[in-house]
Amino acid sequence: MKLVPQFSDFLRDTVNLNATRIGLLEKSVDAIKDFVRQCEWDPRVRGFEEQGSWAHDTIIRPLSGGEFDADLLVKVAPVSGWTAKDYVKKLGEAFADSATYGSKCKTWDYCVTVTYAGERKIDIAPLVMDRKHAGSLEVCNRLADEFEDSEPMHxxxxxxxxxxxxxxxxxxxxxxxxxxxxxxxxxxxxxxxxxxxxxxxxxxxxxxxxxxxxxxxxxxxxxxxxxxxxxxxxxxxxxxxxxxxxxxxxxxxxxxxxxxxxxxxxxxxxxxxxxxxxMEGKAASILAWRKIFGDGFAKGETAIAAASINEGTSLIATLLSTTAAHLDGIVDAVRRYGLSILPGNFNRPPHMEEPAWRREAVVSTDVAVIARRHRGRDSAPDRLLRSGDIVSRDGGIWFEATVNGGQPVPDGFRVQWRITNTGAMALRLNNGRGKFYAPTRQGLRWEELQYRGIHIAEAFIIRVRDDVLVGQSPPFNVVIE
Structure with missing residues (x-):
C-alpha cells in the first residue's frame, strides 16, 4: 500500500529538518554574512548564495547526536595579484582572528567551516566572479592553488x-x-x-x-x-x-x-x-515500509499494526493444514494482512522434495526469481509480479532466474525449478507436486495458473561440470484467488 498520510507524517516528524533548527541556521548565517562584510578580508563582497542541500531544500534532520551541514558561497570580485589559495587562506585567517569564531572555525581546501558543536556546521566558500571573463564563476582550491569553474546557481x-x-x-x-x-x-x-x-x-x-x-x-x-x-x-x-x-x-x-x-x-x-x-493490507504494508525506513515510519501506529498482524496470525492458524491442504480462506487472509502472517515453515510443506545434488560448501542466496504474468504461453506479458501478488486463475507465468543482482545465469551453469502447490484444491486432485523440473525453454519455466491457494516457485543453480548445487533462490509465492 502507498500509505500517503504515513509518509507525510514520517517526513514531518523524522526526516525533515525542523523549523527551530532552520531558524537557528538562518540566524547564524546572517551573523556570518555581517562578519564577512566587516572583517579584514580584501575582496569586495558582491553578495551571498545558499548552496548544497540547504539551497536545494533537500536538507534532512541529522541522526541522533549528529550535526547537519549548510553551505554558503561568498560572491567576490577578483583581487589583483591574488592566487586561488589566497582567497581561502586569508578568509580562514580572518575567522581565526575573531573572538566570536576563532574557536569554532577550521580552514579546508575550498572553504572555512564554522562548527556549532553537536548542532550544525556552516561551510563558507569564496566564489570569484568575472576573473577569467565577464560572467565567469570560479571556486578556489587552496591545496592545488587553482581556480576551478563552477555553476552553482544554474x-x-x-x-x-x-x-x-x-x-x-x-x-x-x-x-x-x-x-x-x-x-x-x-x-x-x-x-x-x-x-x-x-x-x-x-x-x-x-x-x-x-x-x-x-x-x-x-x-x-x-x-x-x-x-x-x-x-x-x-x-x-x-x-x-x-x-x-x-x-x-x-x-x-x-x-x-x-x-x-x-x-x-x-x-x-x-x-x-x-x-x-x-503489499496488501495496511498492517503488513507498514511492516514492509519499516523494513526500509526503520521503526520511525508510522510510529504512531505500532500497536495497531501489531494487533492487526496478531489477528491475521490467529486467523491463519485456523486455516492451515499439516498436509498443506490449507483451506481456501487463506487467500483472503493474505490479501488482507500480507505474507508476513504466514508461519516460518509455510514454504516447507511435507510433500516438497529435497535437492538431490551435492552442495557447494557455501550455497549462494544471491539468486532471484523474476515472474511475468501472461494471458497465454506465447502472448506478451501483462505485468511483472512480486512475491505475494494475487492473480486470477487464468493464463500463466513465465519464471526467470537471475544471479548477482540481476545478471543472467552464466555459461557453465543450468537452472532447475522446484514447483510446489499448496491448498485444498490442488491436493484434493493429487497435484501438490513439490518436485524438480527442467526449464521449459532457455532457462525459463512456464506454469499455468490453475488452483486457488498459495504456491511456491524456487530456482536452483547447478554447475554443469560437476553437477554441484551452487545457488538457490528464496521462495517466490504465487497467490491464486
Whole structure:
C-alpha cells in the first residue's frame, strides 16, 4: 500500500529538518554574512548564495547526536595579484582572528567551516566572479592553488525545474527520504550532490502531471525503478556530469568498488520498495515500509499494526493444514494482512522434495526469481509480479532466474525449478507436486495458473561440470484467488 498520510507524517516528524533548527541556521548565517562584510578580508563582497542541500531544500534532520551541514558561497570580485589559495587562506585567517569564531572555525581546501558543536556546521566558500571573463564563476582550491569553474546557481535552477516536473514537491521529498535511507542503513556511499543528481536525471519533461508522480510513495517507486534500471545498464562506473558544467564529474570521487556496492544496494532496495508498495493490507504494508525506513515510519501506529498482524496470525492458524491442504480462506487472509502472517515453515510443506545434488560448501542466496504474468504461453506479458501478488486463475507465468543482482545465469551453469502447490484444491486432485523440473525453454519455466491457494516457485543453480548445487533462490509465492 502507498500509505500517503504515513509518509507525510514520517517526513514531518523524522526526516525533515525542523523549523527551530532552520531558524537557528538562518540566524547564524546572517551573523556570518555581517562578519564577512566587516572583517579584514580584501575582496569586495558582491553578495551571498545558499548552496548544497540547504539551497536545494533537500536538507534532512541529522541522526541522533549528529550535526547537519549548510553551505554558503561568498560572491567576490577578483583581487589583483591574488592566487586561488589566497582567497581561502586569508578568509580562514580572518575567522581565526575573531573572538566570536576563532574557536569554532577550521580552514579546508575550498572553504572555512564554522562548527556549532553537536548542532550544525556552516561551510563558507569564496566564489570569484568575472576573473577569467565577464560572467565567469570560479571556486578556489587552496591545496592545488587553482581556480576551478563552477555553476552553482544554474545547477540549483536545474534541480528546481526537476521538482516542478515531478509536482507537489515530490522530487525534493523523495531525495530527502533516500538520503535518510543512506544514513540509517550505512550500506552504501554516495555524496548528497551525486545522489540528488542521479535522481534528477530520472525525470524528464514528459513526466509532468503523470500518474508515475501522483504522490510521494509513487514518486519514490518510480525514481528507484528508473535509477536501478539506469545503474544495471552500466556495470562499469560512469561519469555523472554536472548538467550545467560538463567538465565536472560528480562521480569522480567514487571508487569502482563503491560504485558496484551502490549499484547492488539500489537494486536490493528497489525490490523492497516495490514489495512494500504492492503489499496488501495496511498492517503488513507498514511492516514492509519499516523494513526500509526503520521503526520511525508510522510510529504512531505500532500497536495497531501489531494487533492487526496478531489477528491475521490467529486467523491463519485456523486455516492451515499439516498436509498443506490449507483451506481456501487463506487467500483472503493474505490479501488482507500480507505474507508476513504466514508461519516460518509455510514454504516447507511435507510433500516438497529435497535437492538431490551435492552442495557447494557455501550455497549462494544471491539468486532471484523474476515472474511475468501472461494471458497465454506465447502472448506478451501483462505485468511483472512480486512475491505475494494475487492473480486470477487464468493464463500463466513465465519464471526467470537471475544471479548477482540481476545478471543472467552464466555459461557453465543450468537452472532447475522446484514447483510446489499448496491448498485444498490442488491436493484434493493429487497435484501438490513439490518436485524438480527442467526449464521449459532457455532457462525459463512456464506454469499455468490453475488452483486457488498459495504456491511456491524456487530456482536452483547447478554447475554443469560437476553437477554441484551452487545457488538457490528464496521462495517466490504465487497467490491464486
Amino acid at each position: 545547477y540549483t535552477v536545474w534541480l528546481r525545474d526537476k521538482n516542478l516536473l515531478s509536482g507537489s514537491n515530490s522530487f525534493r521529498k523523495v531525495t530527502r527520504l533516500l538520503k535518510y535511507l543512506r544514513d540509517i542503513k550505512t550500506t552504501f556511499t554516495c555524496p548528497s550532490v551525486l545522489l540528488t543528481t542521479l535522481l534528477g536525471m530520472q525525470i524528464d519533461f514528459h513526466d509532468k502531471d503523470t500518474e508515475a508522480f501522483a504522490d510521494v510513495p509513487t514518486t519514490l517507486r518510480t525514481l528507484m525503478r528508473r535509477l536501478d534500471d539506469w545503474l544495471q545498464a552500466r556495470p562499469v562506473k560512469p561519469r555523472v556530469e554536472n548538467p550545467h558544467l560538463r567538465s565536472e564529474d560528480f562521480a569522480a570521487g567514487w571508487t569502482d568498488l563503491q560504485y558496484a556496492n551502490f549499484r547492488s544496494f539500489i537494486h536490493k532496495y528497489r525490490g523492497w520498495i516495490d514489495e512494500a508498495y504492492d
